[in-house]
Amino acid sequence: MTNLATFWNKIAAKYAQDPVLDEAAYNFTCERSISYLRPEFRALEIGCGTGSTALRLRAHVSTFEATDISEALIQIARERQPETAPHEQVGFRVASAPDSFDSGVSYDAIFAHSLLHLIPDPEALLARVALAIPAGGYFISKTPCLGASGMGLQGGAMRLMIPLMQLIGKAPPVIRFFSTEGLEAMITQAGFKVMEAGSFPSGKPPSHYIVARRCS
Numbered sequence: 218m219t220n221l222a223t224f225w226n227k228i229a230a231k232y233a234q235d236p237v238l239d240e241a242a243y244n245f246t247c248e249r250s251i252s253y254l255r256p257e258f259r260a261l262e263i264g265c266g267t268g269s270t271a272l273r274l275r276a277h278v279s280t281f282e283a284t285d286i287s288e289a290l291i292q293i294a295r296e297r298q299p300e301t302a303p304h305e306q307v308g309f310r311v312a313s314a315p316d317s318f319d320s321g322v323s324y325d326a327i328f329a330h331s332l333l334h335l336i337p338d339p340e341a342l343l344a345r346v347a348l349a350i351p352a353g354g355y356f357i358s359k360t361p362c363l364g365a366s367g368m369g370l371q372g373g374a375m376r377l378m379i380p381l382m383q384l385i386g387k388a389p390p391v392i393r394f395f396s397t398e399g400l401e402a403m404i405t406q407a408g409f410k411v412m413e414a415g416s417f418p419s420g421k422p423p424s425h426y427i428v429a430r431r432c433s
């Protein structure tokens with residue numbers, strides 16, 4: 218797990234300066250997510266990066282915790298937090314995704330944006346997420362699907378290039394090649410019903426947005 222944190226700590230400053238790839242797609246998915254939230258909800262984001270999404274969604278729920286494996290990114294997120302009353306703030310903390318949950322604590326909504334493809338054992342993480350969400354709660358994710366149909370030559374090139382980039386520390390140590398269907402099936406198998414899904418942006422790779430509701 219240490220080299221995962223090392224990679225993200227090393228690129229944190231540059232990552233914080235990178236612009237959002239597609240502002241319209243990002244705004245659209247934020248609005249879709251907000252439509253599921255309620256003022257009494259307790260929310261958690263795992264792999265929150267610089268905290269942009271958590272800070273944007275904060276006002277729509279009662280409490281919002283946000284975790285990331287990278288201390289450097291959490292530091293940037295804390296610095297970006299506007300000065301507000303403590304109970305209105307996002308609770309940023311350092312934790313690897315599977316360690317983001319305290320036993321017995323549940324959330325009405327858990328977010329994971331651009332994270333699942335970077336996790337060594339996403340099935341185990343989803344099982345942990347499912348335990349933390351009571352029936353009727355939401356798991357909302359967005360995941361680049363590098364194994365999506367339609368990736369064509371670009372998909373093949375990525376399969377060749379990524380291991381080389383990983384060798385020289387220029388790509389995250391873990392990258393999974395999900396298809397959009399495989400990703401949805403994995404979330405369904407963890408005990409969720411997909412309420413809506415779509416790729417925003419739909420490019421190569423598509424960034425697959427999924428809102429899934431915890432089954433009873």
Ligand SMILES: C[S@@+](CC[C@H](N)C(=O)[O-])C[C@H]1O[C@@H](n2cnc3c(N)ncnc32)[C@H](O)[C@@H]1O
Nearest residue numbers: 225264265266285286287312313314330331335
């Ligand atoms: C591509 S960035 C996405 C950040 C943010 N969610 C966003 O959409 O802008 C991936 C994030 O996941 C974090 N991350 C990677 N592996 C992780 C893990 N095993 N546990 C927790 N966070 C992790 C990284 O530190 C980084 O902040």
